[in-house]
Amino acid sequence: xxxxxxxxxxxxQGQGQERGRGRGExxxxxxxxxxxxxxxxxxxxxxxxxxxxxxxxxxxxxxHGEGRWNSLARCAGxxxxxxxxxxxxxxxxxPDVRRGNITLEEQxxxxxxxxxxxxxxxKIAQHLPGRTDNEIKNYWRTRVxxxxxxxxxxxxxxxxxxxxxxxxxxxxxxxxxxxxAASNPMAASSSSGPTTTTTYIQNQxxxxxxxxxxxxxxxxxxxIQLTNIEKTNSLNYSTTSASSDNYSSDxxxxxxxxxxxxxxxxxxxQVNQSTNQMCYGDQSTINPxxxxxHGFQGFQEVDQQNMSTQxxxxxxxxxxxxxxxxxxxxxx
DNA sequence: AAGTAATCCAACCGCATGAAC
DNA sequence: GGTTCATGCGGTTGGATTACT
Numbered sequence: 001x002x003x004x005x006x007x008x009x010x011x012x013q014g015q016g017q018e019r020g021r022g023r024g025e026x027x028x029x030x031x032x033x034x035x036x037x038x039x040x041x042x043x044x045x046x047x048x049x050x051x052x053x054x055x056x057x058x059x060x061x062x063x064h065g066e067g068r069w070n071s072l073a074r075c076a077g078x079x080x081x082x083x084x085x086x087x088x089x090x091x092x093x094x095p096d097v098r099r100g101n102i103t104l105e106e107q108x109x110x111x112x113x114x115x116x117x118x119x120x121x122x123k124i125a126q127h128l129p130g131r132t133d134n135e136i137k138n139y140w141r142t143r144v145x146x147x148x149x150x151x152x153x154x155x156x157x158x159x160x161x162x163x164x165x166x167x168x169x170x171x172x173x174x175x176x177x178x179x180x181a182a183s184n185p186m187a188a189s190s191s192s193g194p195t196t197t198t199t200y201i202q203n204q205x206x207x208x209x210x211x212x213x214x215x216x217x218x219x220x221x222x223x224i225q226l227t228n229i230e231k232t233n234s235l236n237y238s239t240t241s242a243s244s245d246n247y248s249s250d251x252x253x254x255x256x257x258x259x260x261x262x263x264x265x266x267x268x269x270q271v272n273q274s275t276n277q278m279c280y281g282d283q284s285t286i287n288p289x290x291x292x293x294h295g296f297q298g299f300q301e302v303d304q305q306n307m308s309t310q311x312x313x314x315x316x317x318x319x320x321x322x323x324x325x326x327x328x329x330x331x332x
Numbered sequence: 333a334a335g336t337a338a339t340c341c342a343a344c345c346g347c348a349t350g351a352a353c
Numbered sequence: 354g355g356t357t358c359a360t361g362c363g364g365t366t367g368g369a370t371t372a373c374t
Contacts, residue, residue, distance in 0.1 A: 048342070048368085070359070082359075087343065090361095122362060137363075138341055146339085338372070345365075353357080 045079040049088055053078060057085055058093055091132045098130030102139050104179065108172045110136055111144075111164055112213050173214040 045053075060076035066089060069082030078085060091097070102110070106128055113124045119140075121133035128136065144164075148155040153163070 046344075068359075081344095083345090083361095084343075086360075091342075119363065133362075134342075141364095142340060334374100336372100336374080338370100340368105340370080342368095343366085346363095348362080349360085351357105351359085353355105 044081065046084075049092075053080070054088070054093060057089060061089060061093075087134075091134045096130055097132065102131075102135075104172050104176045106131065107139075108169060108176065108213060110139065111169050111172070114140065115161065115165070176214055 056076055056078055060072065060078075064072070064075070066072070066086075069086040071082070073080050073082045073085045076085075080088075109128060110124060113127060117123055119137075121137045121140075125131055125133040125136050145155050148157075148160050151160070151163075153160040
């Protein structure tokens with residue numbers, strides 16, 4: 001880095017000389033500077049990075065360190081802007097960048113932190129080591145906002161936030177626990193949260209919070225006394241077979257796999273109440289958590305009996321989604 | 333198999349901020 | 354105090370890939 005700084009000092013000094021002089025009266029240095037700037041503008045590459053460019057950037061940073069991106073780009077011989085180099089390094093080439101699907105733990109964390117801080121992507125990313133703000137932002141836009149759009153909900157609306165809080169986050173929390181149970185039944189039986197699933201949470205504060213988050217969202221499943229009808233229905237609610245290979249899944253499952261009765265016909269009375277509650281946030285009627293609770297009960301019973309779950313087969317169909325949208329529209 | 337739509341994500345852009353001059 | 358530059362952040366875009374018809 002010191003080498004780079006030395007090089008940079010020269011460049012900055014050159015720029016300093018350039019300032020304070022009027023255009024057209026420059027000496028050789030100034031001319032060179034202007035030509036160089038022009039060349040940079042003319043030759044600037046854009047678009048996807050090549051392997052060679054990546055190699056050059058990695059190599060240069062390995063020897064000189066990162067920072068001072070504009071001069072780094074020039075000194076490394078990259079026909080890229082400093083911004084472009086910085087972005088490429090931070091979002092892709094850095095050795096500690098994690099690739100691959102966002103895990104359930106990370107999904108839960110993102111939803112939780114976003115509910116606290118909003119679109120503060122870099123702040124959120126600080127709590128997900130190896131994940132970049134860009135990646136989290138993309139996740140949010142492609143996965144979360146997509147569902148808001150499908151439900152014709154504003155992503156910042158109370159309805160949508162309630163859906164996240166009372167439906168999706170508990171669902172994710174449940175699946176984290178279920179995955180932990182699947183991989184280590186003994187450990188997962190305790191209430192201390194997932195101990196066997198792979199988490200990449202290194203931040204101490206968040207590390208301690210994650211089990212609490214899971215327990216917090218799981219606490220939405222306060223056991224209730226089911227009526228006979230509910231018991232019957234609960235056995236047939238579609239849900240996922242939450243296993244460790246579900247890590248790549250997203251909110252789609254949580255969004256569309258909502259309870260239906262055994263006959264295959266939607267119990268609109270029940271669904272209606274629940275969706276109204278879920279989407280309208282009316283605390284005076286059925287609590288939205290009970291809506292999800294039904295699904296969870298179903299999951300427990302199905303899972304306990306080691307039956308093959310019909311996660312997708314019994315999932316909500318397009319009519320259900322339309323119905324949900326209709327309810328939302330009526331409210332708007 | 334071909335055309336089209338949807339999805340994903342790397343990269344870009346504009347703006348804000350702070351440091352250096 | 355004004356200007357320039359570097360950096361970081363959040364929003365947006367566009368091309369590659371995948372899914373669907």
